[in-house]
Amino acid sequence: MCLDLFANKLETFAEFGSCIACFFMASKPPPPLISIKIAGIRQFGLGEGVDSTGVATKILTSNCSVDLLVDNKSKLFGLHISPPVIDMSFGRLPIASSHGPKLYAASHDSSLFRLYVGTRNKPMYGAGRNMQDLLELGKGLPLIIRMSFRTNYRVVWDLIKPEFHHEAECLLLLNRKYDKKHRTQVYNSTCITIS
Structure with missing residues (x-):
């Protein structure tokens, strides 16, 4: 008797699992389409200053905005996005x-999210001088x-939970000039996305 009940429950569970698998295969959400672009450099300033130990150096304050465009192609399911990590580097x-x-x-639906990366009063030491030279020479700061x-x-x-x-x-490539109309440093950028 107990064995019959157990067998029936297993059969019901197997049917339930099969239904879930069929539902998933029939409605399998496609990977989202992702793209990013630089929206603006609101501030990028290299000034003279000292670090916490009193050493004279270039001090950087910057603020960059990045637009993340997510195109969710699924007609049934919303897309959950983990907190994006953004890093900015010079070389x-x-x-x-x-x-x-x-x-x-x-x-x-397509969703546009504006994200930010920046720093305030960061000592740059030797790199700060190199960065300043590139800006002043008009070659652009990469x-x-x-x-x-x-x-x-x-x-x-x-x-x-299909995950991507x-x-x-x-x-x-950052220019030292400031675009007053768009409130951003003048820049050129090229972005690529790998999913």
Whole structure:
């Protein structure tokens, strides 16, 4: 008797699992389309100053905005986006880092999120002089901005969670001139995304 009940429950559970698998296969959400672009450099200033120990050096204050465009192609499921990590560097030298908030893109919709990365009063030591020279010579200051995050769909009460990893990189060439109309430093940028 007990064995019969146990067998019936196993059979019911197997049928339930099969239904979930069929539902997932029929409605399998496609990977989202991700792109980023530099929205503006509101501030990028290299000034004279001293670090916490009194050593004279170049001090950097910067604020860069990045637009993240998420195109959720799923007609049924919203897309959960982990907090994006953004890093800014000059060559191999890290300049700034930030963690964005958790994000959500509704089903069958395109969502635009504005994120920020920057630093305030960061001692740059020898690199600060190099950065200043590149700006003053008019060649442009090359910076790299990298972003990484994960996205997932939560299908059937989190029992199935297809997940995607995304990385993006922008090469940013910064000019010393300021564009008053758009309230940003003049710059050129090229971004690529790997999903």
